Amino acid sequence: NAGVMQNPRHLVRRRGQEARLRCSPMKGHSHVYWYRQLPEEGLKFMVYLQKENIIDESGMPKERFSAEFPKEGPSILRIQQVVRGDSAAYFCASSPQGTTETQYFGPGTRLLVL
Amino acid sequence: GEDVEQSLFLSVREGDSSVINCTYTDSSSTYLYWYKQEPGAGLQLLTYIFSNMDMKQDQRLTVLLNKKDKHLSLRIADTQTGDSAIYFCAEAFYGNNRLAFGKGNQVVVIP
Numbered sequence: 001n002a003g004v005m006q007n008p009r010h011l012v013r014r015r016g017q018e019a020r021l022r023c024s025p026m027k028g029h030s031h032v033y034w035y036r037q038l039p040e041e042g043l044k045f046m047v048y049l050q051k052e053n054i055i056d057e058s059g060m061p062k063e064r065f066s067a068e069f070p071k072e073g074p075s076i077l078r079i080q081q082v083v084r085g086d087s088a089a090y091f092c093a094s095s096p097q098g099t100t101e102t103q104y105f106g107p108g109t110r111l112l113v114l
Numbered sequence: 115g116e117d118v119e120q121s122l123f124l125s126v127r128e129g130d131s132s133v134i135n136c137t138y139t140d141s142s143s144t145y146l147y148w149y150k151q152e153p154g155a156g157l158q159l160l161t162y163i164f165s166n167m168d169m170k171q172d173q174r175l176t177v178l179l180n181k182k183d184k185h186l187s188l189r190i191a192d193t194q195t196g197d198s199a200i201y202f203c204a205e206a207f208y209g210n211n212r213l214a215f216g217k218g219n220q221v222v223v224i225p
Contacts, residue, residue, distance in 0.1 A: 004156075033211065042118070042202055043157070056211060091156060093213075103213060104163035105149070105157040 004106035012112045018081040021109045025094030032075040033103055034067060037089040063067050082113045120216035127224050132193045134219045136186040136203035145204035148188045151200045198223045
């Protein structure tokens with residue numbers, strides 16, 4: 001049973017470009033979470049999605065960031081017009097159900113904005 | 115509020131026990147977790163404890179929870195070089211799917 005998969009593992013973008021991060025949850029999991037880890041920090045919650053629904057986006061920055069989890073395909077975290085402060089590791093986690101279910105994490109995408 | 119604190123660095127000799135501590139401020143948490151992160155890798159779930167428990171043992175790992183003091187600890191017995199990593203505690207809240215993480219505690223095992 002493959003774990004949570006994220007790609008790319010490393011992404012370099014110049015300021016003003018767009019970054020698209022992909023997450024495929026574990027088989028049988030329909031709940032996806034995105035977290036951001038700034039250098040030397042813990043992980044901060046960004047958004048929680050189920051298939052075709054955003055359940056909780058209270059941790060998402062108000063501008064430039066969006067997330068989706070379509071009926072088919074991976075979850076996408078999209079960052080428009082990236083700035084240097086967006087440089088971080090972005091982790092996706094999945095769980096089979098929602099509240100209190102253990103979350104299993106992917107290897108992360110490390111975004112570097114030049 | 116969601117505020118989880120951890121000490122930053124611990125060095126321990128191979129074969130000794132190591133203890134990592136974590137404090138949290140929100141008493142409404144339901145589950146508390148310990149995750150391990152090796153360099154350049156994602157987070158690996160090590161163990162978790164439900165908030166109505168005081169202790170949980172899982173092979174070399176012992177989790178202690180003191181709800182009165184909002185204190186969580188992870189004890190690793192017979193620490194091995196493969197235990198060198200950053201350890202994060204995290205809490206989950208009833209009716210809320212987010213996890214709140216501490217900043218992590220780096221453990222370095224000296225052979």
